[in-house]
Amino acid sequence: MELWAATTIRQPVSRVYGHWRHLENLSTFMTYIDRIRPTGERTSHWTAITPFGHRLEWDAELTDVVPDRQLGWRSVGEAELPNCGRVRFDPAPDGVSTEVRALMVFVIPGTELGGMISRYFGDTPNELLDDDLHRLKQILETGEVVLSDGAPWGKRSRKEFPQRPAQPLSAGELARGAPA
Template sequence: MTTDTHSTSTSRLRHDPLVRGLGWASALLGVPQVAAPAAFARALGVGDSPRHRVATTAVGVRELTAATGLLGRPRPVWLWSRVGGDLMDLAALTRALKNHDGRGVGRTVAATAAVTAITATDVYAAVTRTHRSAPVELTATTTVNESPDEVHSLWSDLERLPDFMAHLDEVRVTGPRTSHWRASAPFGKTVEWDAEITQDVPGQLIAWRSVDGADVDNSGEVRFEPAPGDRGTEIRVTLRYDLPGGPLGKAAARYFGEEPHQQLDDDLRRFKQIAETGEVVRSEGAPGGKRARGEFPQHPARPLTEGELKEALA
């Protein structure tokens, strides 16, 4: 990974509200643990013996170190350090509960519940802000019974892309070769970026890439080639991007029904329908769970009802 990539990632995290919030949380927890370890330990209901004071001070130093990293020059490693620290805290609190003499046990239980919630937040932040793999590359192909010029013209209408691309919420043209995109991402997140068209050859090719500052760096191209036997146009799509959360994010996306390869195939199927019929064919029989299928519900073929038949013949 290049220095420029590190700088871009740091810049994004520095302005990330969740990352900054976790940084301030570390600072607010660390100061009293270092300044008054005995009082802090008593507040947790674990006692203020020398061993507990030393442990509390060590945790406070760890929190302040994480705060310095997250508020100064944030990188995913600081988020993962919080996750590691959370697991250590949970282990310590669990041991304290097992060996508790009964005094202040309610406070210890409450502290354990709070740390469990914080751990979940830290894991979410670390996974969704970590990019550990090379950019994901997706490819897909379909054949549309229209000419290359017609298909190219339809795809070039960027503001219509959300009509068939399930993950896209909005594409807004901002200039002759620039546009702003907003899309849904795993874990219910929304990502946005500005993009520029790098190549546009009528009837042959459209290529684009995101500009600096994108939530998700991405690029891609769509090639339009005459299909064999004069059967319309063969569309070849290539997408490259960093999936939020790296491999963990990819696994989670697949688990929650947002597997990117299948999503791209579904997008092309809907594009083919729009190009050939002017609309997406709908069916109630599409299986639930996949967001794309939920947004583009389909209805199985069925005989017309008596009322519908009368209306059609009227």
């Protein structure tokens, strides 16, 4: 499965690249990335939680590192979900902003997990990466991700699909708080 998306962020290339280069920041805007722990100068350990609650872990290495321009990576070893990707950071024509173009490729295994992942993503897998880049844009431009009432507790609310139309939370929902 190949995912691609692009956005323009009103921040200089060095800031956008720097935020992404600190891989532990990816979990703040990528929906299914739970944690990334650097293990070396170009290596890291990734943990993801699928929409079905299945935990995936793999090691990755940076492959194409061009400061303030591009980052590439690939999974190494025995990854349950082999993957690779690249993100480019280009100055936008306005001279202030950064154009971000991301590509991610996943090898969906022929297992039961692979079938579930394929069915879940359906015809619109690029929307997931597009939404991730939109959250990155919000973080870098405003300092936070704006949440709808359908997901008032951010990533912890994954079990709340589908979202309902915007409306205030009920007293019971406020009392329950974020799901554990």
